[in-house]
Amino acid sequence: MCTKHYCHIVPPYILEALAKRGNSSCKKALNDSQRFLERRRTVLNNLMVREFEDGNGDRFIYDSQNKNEQRVALVRQEGDDPTQDETANKAYETSGFVRDYFKDTFGLDSIDGNGLDVISNIHYGQAYNNAFWDGDEMTYGDGDGEEFTNFASAIDVVAHELAHGVTQFLSNLEYQSQPGALNEHFSDVFGTIIKQKYLKQNISEADWLIGDSIVTEAFPGVALRSMKAPGTANEFDSQPDNMADYYTGMSDNQGVHINSGIPNKAFYLSCLEIGIDDCGLIWFETLKALFRTADFNDMLDTILRVAQELTIAGKVSDSSVDAITHSFAEVGLTQVMV
Amino acid sequence: MKYEILIEGGFTAIPREYEGAIEMQKETKRMLFNLFEKKLPPENQNLRDTLQYHLKLIDGNEEYNACFDETNLPLPIRQFIATVSKKK
Numbered sequence: 001m002c003t004k005h006y007c008h009i010v011p012p013y014i015l016e017a018l019a020k021r022g023n024s025s026c027k028k029a030l031n032d033s034q035r036f037l038e039r040r041r042t043v044l045n046n047l048m049v050r051e052f053e054d055g056n057g058d059r060f061i062y063d064s065q066n067k068n069e070q071r072v073a074l075v076r077q078e079g080d081d082p083t084q085d086e087t088a089n090k091a092y093e094t095s096g097f098v099r100d101y102f103k104d105t106f107g108l109d110s111i112d113g114n115g116l117d118v119i120s121n122i123h124y125g126q127a128y129n130n131a132f133w134d135g136d137e138m139t140y141g142d143g144d145g146e147e148f149t150n151f152a153s154a155i156d157v158v159a160h161e162l163a164h165g166v167t168q169f170l171s172n173l174e175y176q177s178q179p180g181a182l183n184e185h186f187s188d189v190f191g192t193i194i195k196q197k198y199l200k201q202n203i204s205e206a207d208w209l210i211g212d213s214i215v216t217e218a219f220p221g222v223a224l225r226s227m228k229a230p231g232t233a234n235e236f237d238s239q240p241d242n243m244a245d246y247y248t249g250m251s252d253n254q255g256v257h258i259n260s261g262i263p264n265k266a267f268y269l270s271c272l273e274i275g276i277d278d279c280g281l282i283w284f285e286t287l288k289a290l291f292r293t294a295d296f297n298d299m300l301d302t303i304l305r306v307a308q309e310l311t312i313a314g315k316v317s318d319s320s321v322d323a324i325t326h327s328f329a330e331v332g333l334t335q336v337m338v
Numbered sequence: 339m340k341y342e343i344l345i346e347g348g349f350t351a352i353p354r355e356y357e358g359a360i361e362m363q364k365e366t367k368r369m370l371f372n373l374f375e376k377k378l379p380p381e382n383q384n385l386r387d388t389l390q391y392h393l394k395l396i397d398g399n400e401e402y403n404a405c406f407d408e409t410n411l412p413l414p415i416r417q418f419i420a421t422v423s424k425k426k
Contacts, residue, residue, distance in 0.1 A: 068408075068416060126420070130348040132408060135384030148350070157349065164386035175386060183386065211350070224350055236352045257351035 019291040020298060022305065027171075027291040055117035057103075057110030059095050061088045064124040070139060071121065087152050091120045091140065094158040094198075101159075101194050102166065106284050111165035118162070122152045131157050133164035147219040154213045155198040160191035171290040178295035180256035185263040186287050192227050193280050203276050208268060209233060227268045230261030241265040243296075243332030263299065266327045273323035278316040282307050282324070297336050300328050304335065339367055340396040343419060349387040356422050367397060373412045374404040382409050391419065 019027035058078035062071045063085070075088045082089045095118050102108040110116045119137035128141025131151040138161045140152035151157050164187050167173055173183040188210055196206045210233075211224030221234020230239035239261025240246060246262070247255040271279045286303045294302070307320040317323070328334065339362055346353040362370075374395070388408040393415070395402045406415065 068411075068413070129350060130387065130389055130408075132349065132385065132387040132389075134386075134388070134409065135382060151349070160349070161387065168384055168386075175383075187386075224352075234352075251353065252347055252351055257347075 020301070022289070024289075027289070055110070055115050057099055057115045058117045059092055059099070060117055060119045061091050061095075062119070062121045063088065064121050064139070066123055066126050066142075068125045068128075070124070070134075070137065071119075085122075087122050087142075087150055090150075091122050091152040091158070094152075094155050095120055095138070095162065097155065097198055098159045098162045098194055101197060105280065108166070111162060112169040116165075120152065120158075131161055133161045133168075135168065136165075138162065138165075143214060145216070147216055148214050149216060151214055154211065156191040156195040156210050156212075157214060159194035160187040160210065163187040163190040166190070167287060170288050171294070172292045173290065173294060174292050175253055175256060177254040177256075178259065179293055180253050181259040182263065182290070182294060182296070182299055184256045184260035185267070186283065188225060188227060188260060188264055189267050189283050190280075193276055196276060203271050225257075225261070225264070227264045230265050239264070241331060262331050262333070263296065263328075266324075266331045266333065269327035269330055270324050273327065274317045274320050278320060282310060282316060282320060285310065296333055300333050300335055303328075341422060342394040342396075343422065344392040345419070346390050346392070347387070348389045354423070356419075356425075358422065358425065360422060360425075367395075369414060370395065370418060371397075371400075371402050373415055374402040376412075378406070378410045381407070385409065391415075393419075 056078075059076075060074060060078070061076040063073045063075045064070065065072050075085060076083050076092050082092075099110055099118050103110070110118060116136070121137065121139040122142075124139045124141050127144040129144055129148045131138065131140045133139075138158070140150075140157070141148075143149040143151060164183065167183055167186050173179045173186075175183055191210055192206070192208060196203070199206075207223075208228035209223035209226055212222055215221065215223060215234075219234065221237065223233040225237065225239060226233040230241040231237050233239075238247070239258055241261055242265075243262060247258040249255060252258055267279060267283065270282075282303060285306045286299070289302050289306055290299065303324055304321055307316065307324050310316040311318055311320050325335075340359045341357065343356040344353060345355075374393070385407060391406045391411055393402075393404050393406075406412075
């Protein structure tokens, strides 16, 4: 048995092996080790550490005023009336929708499960074509207006970035290679689920696109990514939909936004079989069970175990295990028996 | 001075490349080179979807390489990137 205290002196490779067998305390120790290392390194460098503060999951919207700085001017916070800035109001509304989805669906108390306040920075930089999560808050650019528009206005972008926060606190998947591709995958999964809920669509009405509302007509494509047909969203889209086309290069942290197309397609196929709500629960519980260095095979082992447990508990369709097994096989992923 | 810039990553995950030559005053070049050699603060391991800025500057026989992320990109280098990206 692995106790909390025992785990702290166990080498990471042993923690990883035990985490793969479902040992939750070893998984937590493995996931936390990176956070502790970073905090220690920061303290050693005598730099200010932004501690996670106790919160109530309240929303705070800051205007960066087109500077490359965060928390420049607070323009709206929880309970405030709308402002004259529609971007601020949109960021407030969408971040609240995402927070409430995780709370109402899975009982998750804000991003970290512990009431972390939901902080958004809008109007970051000048014509800035990006949105990102930095460890405890989100930041959105306005886009250049030529190819991209307001990133804070899109529900799937907001859900994608907030899901990075959820992943950080649940499994802390490291951001490179296959764990990084899984990290991106989970953000696209919850981005697309929450988009469908927000738009009140069912899976046959949904477009399964990510970032379709932030691209302009001049952009050479309809969106940034497609869960339904990875690799087809735009002229630059190089996402594979099968392990046969797995990207092995070094760009993009070894393809975190590229190889995520493979599990994304498996998720889409699974939704067709058992529905998006069962998939949402199975994927969320899988995210909780995964660990920092988990790869695609670990994902498959874990999701099948989770699906089996949820089926026995009567929480998902009886055909979940078969549906997920089949969907992952379709993208070239089958369980490796040791 | 010649430059090669690759901006990759980010939510869009669409890389941007800029390559060319630019005339700069000696003091401005020296200031940029100094920023390339300056020790960076510790990396934030929790950044997700941030842009990564890979830069190479070549001035005669001297070559300077550096990689920055969103949180440690010095303002003068950000301004330099904005200048050359508008040239394209």
